[in-house]
Amino acid sequence: MLVDKKTQKYDRQLRLWQAEGQLALENSKVCLINGTATGCEIIKDLVLPGIGSFTVVDGKLVDGADAGITFFLDADKIGSSRAQAVTELLQELNEDVKGFHLAEDPVTIIETRPEYFLQFTIVIATEIPENSLLKLAEILWIAKIPLVVVRSVGFIGYFRIIVPEHTVVETHPDNINDLRLDKPFPALQQFADTFDFDSMDPTDHGHIPYVVILLKYLNQWKREHGGNLPRTYSERDEYKSIISRGKRCSDEENFDEALANVWKACMPSRVPREIEEILNDATCENITADSSNFWIIARAIRDFVANEGQGLLPLAGTVPDMKAYTTGYVALQSAYHQQARQDISVIRSRVNDILNSIGRTADSIHDDEIDSFCKNAAHIKVIRYRSLQEEYISDPKKVELEQWLQDPQDNIIHYVLLRAVDRFYATHLHHPDAATFFSEDDSEGLGEAAKSEFESLKAQVHSLLEAWQISNPPEHLDDYIHEICRAGGSELPNIASLIGGLVSQEVIKLITHQYVTVNNTCIFDGVRSVSSTYVL
């Protein structure tokens, strides 16, 4: 069974998102608006793992500055179409990926035929003026196509994810803990009953799986405490000492494992609050022909919880490793596995009923999808993003912004500055760009032109703060204005690359529906090497 070339090439990432994630990547069409250094870095990190195709939309011609900071350009390309030039060199990275370019001004396309962008799986936008950005965001929002807005100025990087709803089944939690010790299913109790602790010889006793140890003493505890679990700290201690007394000798590893995992027995099995919220969501209630597979399965699970599940989610069916004989461990594993299969088959038939009721065939949702959903049921995620229109116009997060801005170390100040820079650009058609900060040793000082850049930008900051009804200007505001005037709209290769890494990672999560995406804004400060995320 020698492995094919593609599996070999992608081996290191398949271990993170498996064949299903890879397939989703390979079927994706990614659009980059403007082939900036940051934009190219994002595409680089997406071409390498093998997206289906990318398209660079950019009306600019390459200039000397572009060629200086972009690895996918060189001096020979100066004067040629930037869209075409970067596409050629980006495509070289992976023969499996198709690269396209459109050498047209993206702003014009947004104004005249925005439907052009509806052909893509996801759109990444760099360097678009605020007005056009809002228009683009709106049309993609209606089409439910994710948009990632990216900025990189000096040492500051920013990105914002916008999509009405993003659902994730494969969140890849570090651990799945679903042992049901407080409510053992019949097969588990039967299996545990086969261990007669007292009559076992020392070797056998040292190989009782810790799940069985926890269960035996938990049942004993419950009998003595009116059916309750050990809840308080001292009750847990007492439960622990009961387990300890069961030891034959001081270093019985399986008993030590039981003691280390006592918390798993003391946590009542229940539907976690966040999952309850998802199951009670209106989208789950109102299943229609347009409902996604995610919501159809979620609905089946909701109905399972209310009926066969008796208040619990389907069993995850996984058992952690523990000291045991092979036979004992395998039997324990199969007890959990079979119960999980039983739950899955109930959910399968509930899914079929729902599909039938909305005129879809049963095979339109594959068994694997249901299996995975059931296994991850306690860890699924639904993220509802705020639209850019809400953030910018109808419902800015005034209260939160004021709160965050009170901490002078908070990265949110960069958000204010970046927004102000956008506004500055709208009137001046260039970035604030001047040396405005001097020390006594510097030979030159602040000139009139520089002073005016500084003051205009400051006025934009104040008008934003005013719109948010924030009366106290943030501490050290002038310093941040100086710094962004100094940066003058420059992209630094390191920050471009760092933001490229972050954004590509989020794009991969959005495309594969695996792992948990940022909700909704991330800011990296390369001066202090600190990142923060905000719901804006």
Add this chain to the structure above:
Amino acid sequence: MATQMQTDDPTPQVSAGSTKDWPGRWSHINKILDRRGPFCDPSFTPGHNEEILLSQCKILVIGAGGLGCEILKNLALSGFRDIEVIDMDTIDVSNLNRQFLFRPSDVGSPKAKVAAEFVMKRVAGVKVSYYHGKIQDKDDDYYLGFHMIICGLDSVEARRWMNATLVNIAQDDPEKIRVLIDGGTEGFKGQARVIIPTVTSCYECSLEMFNKPTTFPICTTANTPRLPEHCIEWASVLQWPKVRGDEKMDTDDPTHIQWIYETALSKAKEFNISGVTYSLTQGVVKNIIPAIASTNAVIAAACCNEAFKIITTSQPFLNNYMMYTGNEGVYTHTFEYEKKPDCPVCGNQTLPLEVRKDITVEDFIELLQEKPDIQLKKPSLSTSTNEKIYWQSPPFFEERTRPNLTKELSSLVNSGEDIIITDSSLPFSLKVRISYA
């Protein structure tokens, strides 16, 4: 928004001179270097960095893999003109999903050579020298020849060696301090840190943060396997030498992996264990760590950003650790990792260690291998009066000291005495002061 770059002449102006610059080439970076900012170091002089610091700074990159490729690109684009790279590996197909300086036709060639040549071809005027070999081949003078060293390695052992070497060099002479910037990644996680030898905490101070790869007890894998990993470990560690004799296992040879896979699979069937796959077999045998382009880009850029800030003094630099996690949102934790007073490399060099009264030498060695802040592979032990307790090599000493393995440690070393521990993979010895519980 297009940045306002005045390119008066749109035609390329690549001069034949040594700098190979063209109009506007450095205009982005020069905005930062030509202007003072409110956060930059008081020693920063606007307008002097490009030519003085960036072109006269010699920088060494260790590793030309996932991080190394990114680091070389970033340094070259940031204006570093004199770079050297060391890597002992050759290019494998599985590198191509992230090591973007390599193409399928490069498979089998030395990473250092291909990476250096690619960056020189793409970025005009940068000099990238390379050495295809081990970091241990180079002496102190070699490392002193650089202003700064950036490590993008995948092995704890190589990092420990590099760190200890730079700390040793700097130990008695502050002039010989060479800043070490270290990056590391694993799947969606990683870290970037700045080590100023003897001044900040060093790599060894934080050793316990890095988990050693899981190993499985031999008796479990042989007699009571539970996991597919146990079967694979059994096939590769016990069955390979038993069946294939002296033949050396080559984990890059697919027929060898195939043999281990089939052997493990039959064991798994016998024990009713599911989950042995070819991919898992490869993962366990080669101790494969998942790796993607995104995380490498983030960590390498964080490292290069610090290098740029340190060399140009254009901004304060990281003090001294940034941890990154990307699987759930984006999360970084930036903090000062403190020096460990009893760090065997940069501290006062005697580690107190309390052990069981009846511990044998053999068990003591196992403890040294397992203990997260020591993690030695093949430790050799001597008493403080230089008597050998157990030496791993040469064979003559190993044979002579082997009988000590089953003795109780307390019969050879009294409570309160020191044991000197050496390991061929590390350029330092560790002193442990023993007490018995």
